[in-house]
Amino acid sequence: MSLWKRLVIFISIMGPGIITANIDNDASGITTYSVAGARFGYSLLWTLIPTTIALVVIQEMVARMGVVTGKGLSDLIRENYGVRSTFYMMCILFIANMGTTVANFAGWAASMEILGLSKYMMVPLGALSVWFLVVKGSYRSVERILLFACLLYFGYVISGVLARPEWKEVMYGTFVPQVKWNPEFVMLGIGIIGTTITPWMQFYLQSSIAEKGIQKEEYRASRLDVFIGCSITDIVSFFIIVTCATILFPQGIRIHEASEAAIALKPLAGDYAFFVFAISLANASLLGAIIVPLATSYYICEAMGWERGVNKTFRDAPQFMWIYTVMIVTASLLILIPGAPLVLLMVLSSVLNGVLLPFVLLYAISLVNNRKVMGEYVNSGIYNFIAWCTIGTVIVLTGFFLVTVFFPAAA
Amino acid sequence: MPFFGELFVSEIQKKSVLDPRGEELGKVRDLVVVKGDPLPKVSALIIEKKKRLYCLLWDDLNIFNKRIISTKIYGDAVHLYEYGETDLLIVRDIFDKQIVDANGARVVRVNDIRLEGFNSEAVLLAVDVGMRGIMRRLGVERGGDDLLKLFRKRLPYNLISWNYIQPLEPRLTKISLTVPRQMVSELHPADIADIISQISQKEGESFLKGLDVETAAETLSELQPDVQAAIITGMETEEAADIIEEMSPDEAADVLSDLPEGKAKEILEHIEKEEAEDIQELLSHEEDTAGGLMTNEFIAYSPELTVKEAMEAFRRDAGEVETVYYIYVVDADERLLGVVSLRELLLSPLDAKLSDIMETKIKVVPPETDEEEVAGVISKYNLIALPVVDSDGVLLGIIAMDDIIDRILPPAAKRRRRKV
Numbered sequence: 001m002s003l004w005k006r007l008v009i010f011i012s013i014m015g016p017g018i019i020t021a022n023i024d025n026d027a028s029g030i031t032t033y034s035v036a037g038a039r040f041g042y043s044l045l046w047t048l049i050p051t052t053i054a055l056v057v058i059q060e061m062v063a064r065m066g067v068v069t070g071k072g073l074s075d076l077i078r079e080n081y082g083v084r085s086t087f088y089m090m091c092i093l094f095i096a097n098m099g100t101t102v103a104n105f106a107g108w109a110a111s112m113e114i115l116g117l118s119k120y121m122m123v124p125l126g127a128l129s130v131w132f133l134v135v136k137g138s139y140r141s142v143e144r145i146l147l148f149a150c151l152l153y154f155g156y157v158i159s160g161v162l163a164r165p166e167w168k169e170v171m172y173g174t175f176v177p178q179v180k181w182n183p184e185f186v187m188l189g190i191g192i193i194g195t196t197i198t199p200w201m202q203f204y205l206q207s208s209i210a211e212k213g214i215q216k217e218e219y220r221a222s223r224l225d226v227f228i229g230c231s232i233t234d235i236v237s238f239f240i241i242v243t244c245a246t247i248l249f250p251q252g253i254r255i256h257e258a259s260e261a262a263i264a265l266k267p268l269a270g271d272y273a274f275f276v277f278a279i280s281l282a283n284a285s286l287l288g289a290i291i292v293p294l295a296t297s298y299y300i301c302e303a304m305g306w307e308r309g310v311n312k313t314f315r316d317a318p319q320f321m322w323i324y325t326v327m328i329v330t331a332s333l334l335i336l337i338p339g340a341p342l343v344l345l346m347v348l349s350s351v352l353n354g355v356l357l358p359f360v361l362l363y364a365i366s367l368v369n370n371r372k373v374m375g376e377y378v379n380s381g382i383y384n385f386i387a388w389c390t391i392g393t394v395i396v397l398t399g400f401f402l403v404t405v406f407f408p409a410a411a
Numbered sequence: 412m413p414f415f416g417e418l419f420v421s422e423i424q425k426k427s428v429l430d431p432r433g434e435e436l437g438k439v440r441d442l443v444v445v446k447g448d449p450l451p452k453v454s455a456l457i458i459e460k461k462k463r464l465y466c467l468l469w470d471d472l473n474i475f476n477k478r479i480i481s482t483k484i485y486g487d488a489v490h491l492y493e494y495g496e497t498d499l500l501i502v503r504d505i506f507d508k509q510i511v512d513a514n515g516a517r518v519v520r521v522n523d524i525r526l527e528g529f530n531s532e533a534v535l536l537a538v539d540v541g542m543r544g545i546m547r548r549l550g551v552e553r554g555g556d557d558l559l560k561l562f563r564k565r566l567p568y569n570l571i572s573w574n575y576i577q578p579l580e581p582r583l584t585k586i587s588l589t590v591p592r593q594m595v596s597e598l599h600p601a602d603i604a605d606i607i608s609q610i611s612q613k614e615g616e617s618f619l620k621g622l623d624v625e626t627a628a629e630t631l632s633e634l635q636p637d638v639q640a641a642i643i644t645g646m647e648t649e650e651a652a653d654i655i656e657e658m659s660p661d662e663a664a665d666v667l668s669d670l671p672e673g674k675a676k677e678i679l680e681h682i683e684k685e686e687a688e689d690i691q692e693l694l695s696h697e698e699d700t701a702g703g704l705m706t707n708e709f710i711a712y713s714p715e716l717t718v719k720e721a722m723e724a725f726r727r728d729a730g731e732v733e734t735v736y737y738i739y740v741v742d743a744d745e746r747l748l749g750v751v752s753l754r755e756l757l758l759s760p761l762d763a764k765l766s767d768i769m770e771t772k773i774k775v776v777p778p779e780t781d782e783e784e785v786a787g788v789i790s791k792y793n794l795i796a797l798p799v800v801d802s803d804g805v806l807l808g809i810i811a812m813d814d815i816i817d818r819i820l821p822p823a824a825k826r827r828r829r830k831v
Contacts, residue, residue, distance in 0.1 A: 084548065087545065213641050215644070305520020
């Protein structure tokens with residue numbers, strides 16, 4: 001096969017992996033990276049390498065399932081493990097993703113505020129446009145907007161380079177693992193993995209690959225798509241950490257929010273860095289606010305056997321449209337009501353995501369090894385060993401994370 | 412006669428099966444189904460005791476209802492059971508799977524199954540696809556009902572009769588009736604395409620194969636290009652050629668243009684020569700131009716023909732052609748001279764010549780015209796079809812109004828079915 005032909009095949013296949021991985025850097029992800037950079041400088045950079053490997057291993061299996069079976073993950077779980085586990089899983093997924101949606105609207109509100117726009121105007125406006133896009137829009141327009149929005153992430157790369165980091169130290173921090181036995185350090189390290197590998201994105205990736213109808217013969221191109229997507233997402237995270245580590249860390253500035261990072265950057269790195277951080281945050285938050293509720297209503301309807309689809313109306317697919325609408329309305333209302341327990345909800349959401357992740361990964365790996373489902377495409381022996389190790393590590397770390405959330409003093 | 416009345420399978424899952432002494436033989440794990448007349452029936456129960464599975468034949472049962480299941484035989488007479496691929500089991504193979512509701516033309520998921528006593532057999536009467544089924548499986552049906560009563564509503568039963576369902580898995584298809592197949596065939600191809608676009612590609616393939624060639628061809632042309640290509644690629648060349656041959660040349664060209672070159676060539680070789688040539692010619696044009704949109708099936712007669720002769724010829728030719736509302740008038744070199752609408756033809760005196768009644772001021776486009784422009788011309792002059800001519804005025808083909816509408820406003824099944 002000529003190089004040219006391979007390239008054409010790749011371009012037609014690419015998309016799901018890259019878009020999924022990019023949306024993974026949503027408001028909570030950006031917050032974690034900014035905080036990690038500002039608090040510990042370059043010393044957490046190395047965690048990105050094992051995180052990327054884990055992400056690639058897991059996403060590859062999920063993508064393979066999508067290609068081979070042509071079905072979504074919630075579809076496969078329902079068909080192989082019955083209604084009970086699926087139902088409870090979907091309930092938890094709904095609440096967890098509700099929290100993620102709130103986090104994304106909060107990110108949107110915060111980025112609008114620091115740009116000088118009132119959240120009481122911009123949150124309803126954002127919610128309304130997100131809602132309209134799906135309820136009234138066509139898929140083509142949605143996809144174009146998404147792909148364009150993915151490009152905006154490169155703003156972080158530029159600001160990272162412009163920050164003039166000490167490249168030698170950056171390389172050292174990236175390739176030489178260092179551990180500080182400090183509860184905050186450990187928690188942030190685990191947090192980086194936690195925000196990168198989430199339950200909903202496994203569902204999202206598999207569905208979008210199944211939807212695209214990628215054939216087994218084209219699977220290699222799809223694997224490349226996943227690989228590139230995972231790399232891009234971690235390159236973006238890398239530059240967020242580098243920017244904050246270069247500019248904020250030496251000054252000893254502590255931040256708790258992604259928007260605080262943007263404000264703190266303004267006097268030190270100038271307006272450009274401020275704008276890149278503010279606008280990229282707004283962009284990432286809004287992307288998350290579109291995808292997460294939409295994805296959630298898809299998986300739930302897929303698992304329950306209800307009508308679904310962007311092209312359907314409230315009459316044809318009431319459950320689908322209502323789940324989507326309720327998520328967006330609730331999330332934006334929670335942001336606007338003063339004194340709403342936002343932090344509690346977000347903590348709850350990360351706890352539920354943490355509880356759900358082991359189940360999702362265990363279902364995924366047992367499905368991918370099920371010959372009845374996957375035929376000859378089950379994991380090979382060595383790959384299976386790597387996959388089990390990865391999943392085992394992620395599960396143990398998630399367990400640690402849950403412990404630190406419940407017993408902050410013990411950590 | 413062990414079974415009267417009716418029950419849901421989920422109501423007897425994990426239920427104890429008692430022998431004549433009242434000792435427990437095991438708990439119900441699954442039910443084996445075989446083809447029956449008129450409906451599939453239960454042939455055996457699979458029961459579990461101490462992690463071992465046993466097969467309990469239907470004829471050995473004494474009582475079978477939602478409260479009591481008991482046998483005529485004792486524990487030493489039941490046989491061990493091993494899961495096999497050949498048996499069809501309700502819980503393993505039917506529960507939670509997707510099926511097609513041929514009545515409502517939609518894809519649904521099986522939440523529960525209703526059995527009914529019929530001639531002392533338990534037959535599969537209906538499939539529960541509603542919320543009630545899910546709640547019953549979760550064990551909260553009554554709770555949900557009570558909750559809704561507070562709002563003076565009732566949880567609706569959402570059952571589909573087994574007669575109306577079309578399973579997607581080949582093994583399941585064997586035990587179902589031929590009726591749903593026919594019902595599916597009676598659906599509009601656009602609705603069938605909608606169903607196919609909602610299920611996985613493999614299922615779509617086997618679903619399409621089950622249709623008659625004509626319906627399959629019409630359905631295929633309603634699908635999105637990627638799905639078309641994937642399904643055709645997965646088929647045997649012979650089968651694919653049969654379906655493609657049934658399509659009109661422009662639609663066939665659309666499908667073939669999305670296939671890998673080798674496969675397209677292979678299929679073309681299996682198609683009747685004349686038709687293959689038509690398709691080949693269309694394939695040479697860009698997809699989004701007039702040439703790519705047109706079909707080379709149209710009605711064209713010589714100007715010398717009288718209305719009477721033209722009508723006779725029309726009766727002969729019109730069955731094969733999709734767009735028959737315009738009769739094009741061409742000279743011996745196939746150059747377009749004029750057009751006669753079907754209405755004019757019917758209203759004109761029988762002895763008039765076509766050259767006398769034809770309209771000579773006609774709108775035409777060259778094959779390289781962009782699709783937007785084609786749509787503009789059709790819309791502006793209120794045409795049903797627009798002729799495409801080359802620089803010498805030779806009539807190459809026509810673009811029918813419905814083909815251009817499909818390009819601008821694709822039907823649901825053609826639109827990318829994506830979950831963003």
